[in-house]
Amino acid sequence: MKFGMGLGLSGQASGVVVDQTPSAPTNTALPAITGTPKVGSTITVSNGTWTGFPAPTFTYQWRNSGSNISGATSASYTLVAGDDGDAIDCVVTATNDEGAASAASNSITAGYAPANTALPAITGTAEVGETLTTSNGTWTGAATIAFTYQWRRDGVNISGETANTYDLVAADDETDVDCVVTGSNAFGTETVNSVDRAVTYPVPSSTAAPVVSGTGEVGQTLSTTNGGWDNLPTSYTYQWRRDASNISGATSSTYTLVAGDDEADIDCVVTALNSGGSANADSNDIAVTYPAPTNSAVPVASGTGKIGDDLTTSNGTWTNSPTITYQWRRDGTNISGATSSTYTLIGADDGADIDCNVTATNSGGNASVNTNDIAVTYNAPVNSVAPVASGTGNVGQELSVTNGTWSNSPSFAYQWRRDGVAISGATSATYTLVEADDTADVDCVITATNSGGSASTDSNDISITAVSLNTVGGVKITIPISSGWFRFPDFSIIVDGSDDDIIDNMTRGGHASTSTGFSDFSLGEYGTTSSYDTNDTVWSAASWDEDQSPNTAGGHWNSRSGGTMVVYVKFDTPREVNKIKIQFNSWQGGTTGQSSFEDDEGNTMTPTSYSGPAISATGVFQSAGTAEIQF
Secondary structure, three states, X not given: XXXXXXXXXXXXXOOOOXXXXXXXXXXXXXXXXXXXXXXXXXEEEOOXXXXXXXXXXXXXXXXXXXXXXXXXXXXEEEOOHHHOOOEEEEEEEEEEOOEEEEEEOOOEEXXXXXXXXXXXXXXXXXXXXXXXXXXXXXXXXXXXXXXXXXXXXXXXXXXXXXXXXXXXXXXXXXXXXXXXXXXXEOOEEEEEEOOOEEOEOOOOEEEEOOOEEOOOEOOOEEEEOOOEEEOOOOXXXXXXXXXXXXXXXXXXXEEEOOHHHOOOEEEEEEEEEEOOEEEEEEOOOEEOEOOOOOEEEOOOEEOOOEOOOEEEEOOOEXXXXXXXXXXXXXXXXXXXXXXXXXXXXXXXXOOOEEEEEEEEEEOOEEEEEEOOOEEOEOOOOOEEEOOOEEOOOEOOOEEEEOOOEEOOOOEEEEEEEEOOEEOOOOOOOEEEOOHHHOOOEEEEEEEEEEOOEEXXXXXXXXXXXXXXXXXXXXXXXXXXXXXXXXEOEEEEEEEOOOHHHEEOOOOOOOOOOOOOOOOOOEOHHHOOEOOOOEOOOEEEEEEEOOOOOEEOOOOEEEEOOOOEEEEEEEEOOOOEOOEEXXXXXXXXXXXXXXXXXXXXXXXXXXXXXOOOOOXXXXXXXXXXXXXXXXX
């Protein structure tokens, strides 16, 4: 039986006919299985794509390794243990009145998701500072199992602890720590927890006594080590003692001997603490004596005396082991903040005498002496990296120069030179090249100055050239026509943006020259001579592509969509030229069929009897000689 349907469309010569002829089913795209091939999961087969009329109905037979699975005759099938590791597919049979056909789906390999049979076990000492390690436990599953880990403290994940080992920290004290182990394969994942480990923190135990060190003289500072301890103390406290009696307020790891310590024995009791408790350990004794400082050799200040350099003072020689303090002075006046044994000279020190007042102190008193004076001067600037002049060496371009690298913080002055001779007024870091620089070498002298003097160095030379057309060359500028047509373009030619070099009103400038030279502007085979405007230095002509057809009715040449217009520009005498602009002002002619063209930004312009703003195409010369620029 054949069915037909006609659809009449306005303006169409005939209708559309759908022809269905009874035919047996034929498979055009195989059935496909979807779902996770995990034992216990359900997978589904699509019918695939079939032809045939009437439309077929479908039946299904699932197979294990090519053998039918009894009772598995629906579009879905739940994988069972017997499918583990086997290839499973489904045969889809399509049937209609004209016959039947079968197609087998893709096959998938069934398997088990990971299943834990023995929990992970944590090994290691469950004390702060120790490392715990978890095993994976024992697992079953058809494929390779990958494991991930998450350590927990009292059931809460510990941030960042995702390796199979974990270093116990103070926060774990008196908590239960376990590890969550997750096994994954292609068929699924399973997560199990290890057995908890209770973490404890043992009381500290001394393994090595604290050691007090320092000179046992009044005014000197003693310090103590913590000693050695087991069980990871988290903090320490200190109590200094004089002849075994606590010294009030002396509770830091250092202690400065005072007058009351003279002829006494000083030690320190160190207490180690953790959350489990505390324990004490005594240090060694230090016998204290008490002499007052006396100078026997004056301190000596030394250094170059140049701004930016360091001066250093010795302590001199003193009896009775005092502490030493320093005060640097400028012409006898204290310099604020300059209280170490070294001092870096600054600009304010230029021309001054610098010395240092050294004071020795102990519990018996103090004494001061002054060093020798150092006369300060300012180093003159020194160049380490020469200035670099850069820029394009063409007349009209701008050059710039770096300062280079100098020592001693100078200021800078600039003098540009032409062939070694200073250029009047050219005293900034940039310089714009003028015609007088043509063929010369231009450089810049950088002068660095500070209070210590000045120094000069030269930059590299830049050789200067002018960019010119030659006497027999010119410019051919090609403008693409985007669509439509136009005739009689009115355009201007602007050289280097100068009003003196504008050719205006190239009216009816459709000069249909087929010549590619400049001495002959005849129409060639079309037999009409073009006209063109001139001024003092520039003359031009324009032509359409040779494949453009003449408008015989008007006797002029038109541009078609996809064509080009060509403008030629030539200089009668040599001159320097960097840029030529072709500026279109309007089109003359009819009001229909006007053209559009692309400007130098790639924008399409579509005027109708155009009389709007000028539209420009601009080219820049890159080298001397004849140039051809495509826009």
